[in-house]
Amino acid sequence: MNKKHNFSAGPCILPPEVLKKASESILNFNNDNLSLIEISHRSKPFVAVMDKAIELVKELLKVPKGYSVLFLQGGASLEFLMVPLNLMKEKGGKSAYTNTGAWAKKAIDEAKQLGETIVVGDSSDKNYNYIPKGYIIPEDVDYFHCTSNNTIFGTQMKDFPEVPSLMVCDMSSDIFSRKIDISKFDLIYAGAQKNMGPAGTTLVIVKDDILGKTGRNIPTMLNYNTHISKESMFNTPPVFAIYVSMLNLQWLKDHGGIEWIEDLNNQKAEMIYNEIDRNPLFKGVAEKEDRSNMNVTFTLTDPNKESLFNQMWENSGINGLKGHRSVGGYRASMYNALPLESVQALVNVMKNLENN
Numbered sequence: 001m002n003k004k005h006n007f008s009a010g011p012c013i014l015p016p017e018v019l020k021k022a023s024e025s026i027l028n029f030n031n032d033n034l035s036l037i038e039i040s041h042r043s044k045p046f047v048a049v050m051d052k053a054i055e056l057v058k059e060l061l062k063v064p065k066g067y068s069v070l071f072l073q074g075g076a077s078l079e080f081l082m083v084p085l086n087l088m089k090e091k092g093g094k095s096a097y098t099n100t101g102a103w104a105k106k107a108i109d110e111a112k113q114l115g116e117t118i119v120v121g122d123s124s125d126k127n128y129n130y131i132p133k134g135y136i137i138p139e140d141v142d143y144f145h146c147t148s149n150n151t152i153f154g155t156q157m158k159d160f161p162e163v164p165s166l167m168v169c170d171m172s173s174d175i176f177s178r179k180i181d182i183s184k185f186d187l188i189y190a191g192a193q194k195n196m197g198p199a200g201t202t203l204v205i206v207k208d209d210i211l212g213k214t215g216r217n218i219p220t221m222l223n224y225n226t227h228i229s230k231e232s233m234f235n236t237p238p239v240f241a242i243y244v245s246m247l248n249l250q251w252l253k254d255h256g257g258i259e260w261i262e263d264l265n266n267q268k269a270e271m272i273y274n275e276i277d278r279n280p281l282f283k284g285v286a287e288k289e290d291r292s293n294m295n296v297t298f299t300l301t302d303p304n305k306e307s308l309f310n311q312m313w314e315n316s317g318i319n320g321l322k323g324h325r326s327v328g329g330y331r332a333s334m335y336n337a338l339p340l341e342s343v344q345a346l347v348n349v350m351k352n353l354e355n356n
């Protein structure tokens with residue numbers, strides 16, 4: 001299982017033991033001679049899965065009282081719309097965003113459809129290779145929205161600004177990878193398919209008392225209160241994605257939780273960035289202080305080495321290293337389940353390139 005070093009940007013690597021249990025559940029879940037995907041989502045065994053998944057999110061992230069944890073559908077992309085629908089006032093509504101990459105831009109475009117949306121920090125002038133800082137968020141906005149980790153460009157917010165309004169964050173590509181003080185945020189969302197589980201569900205952590213205050217008529221499925229009142233079972237939930245997420249969060253807890261993974265993720269990042277900075281054949285794309293621990297973007301300094309490098313990493317069992325088309329070069333995505341040995345394998349290839 002997982003014989004390749006999988007550096008895919010998402011969907012991405014999951015722990016082999018999680019994949020094994022997930023595959024067993026398809027044939028025979030809980031030894032009941034039924035498949036997980038053929039039982040009712042309202043049956044006791046599945047309700048127990050949902051409850052456990054929510055409990056693990058709360059425990060791992062130390063979610064304070066007063067927040068709801070939801071498993072929704074539509075990906076992080078639907079949250080781009082649900083956030084302004086649920087938080088921007090109908091009359092005179094206003095929001096502030098940072099534009100730090102393609103996903104942030106999509107979130108901004110949705111918000112613009114519903115009300116005045118200002119961009120307070122913007123790194124598009126340098127193809128998003130840094131995190132804007134020192135920007136001012138006006139007092140009169142309904143909420144501020146940022147993206148904690150920019151998957152495509154390889155930048156990550158190392159700290160978060162003090163905000164005079166509600167604070168919303170797209171944490172799709174670094175949730176569960178490091179300690180986060182949830183109490184600083186009013187709403188966090190994340191597509192599952194990086195550090196949580198397979199594609200198909202979206203995690204939302206929302207402070208209950210911020211909802212229902214916009215004066216808008218919100219369509220039922222797009223209203224967070226609908227999903228809170230029905231405990232993420234207003235309609236049939238994506239049972240498989242939630243089950244595998246639960247297994248993966250249990251895996252994280254069993255190994256030592258967020259503190260353990262943050263330390264491992266720091267080690268992985270240090271290993272590869274050290275090599276990028278040491279080896280004259282490579283150059284990092286993102287500004288050093290804003291480098292992501294999850295997605296490492298880099299290029300070759302000598303384009304003539306490209307086909308040789310590609311051949312070498314492919315021959316070493318490495319998968320998913322090609323950069324996004326809007327950045328070029330390479331992107332090593334190092335999500336939680338990627339072992340240190342895989343990063344070592346890539347670093348070895350980078351070192352060997354110097355001898356060829």
Ligand SMILES: Cc1ncc(COP(=O)(O)O)c(C=O)c1O
Nearest residue numbers: 075076077103151170172173191
């Ligand atoms: C930071 C970020 N936000 C949003 C998305 C979109 O997520 P989804 O495909 O779940 O809609 C992605 C996808 O990679 C992402 O990396």
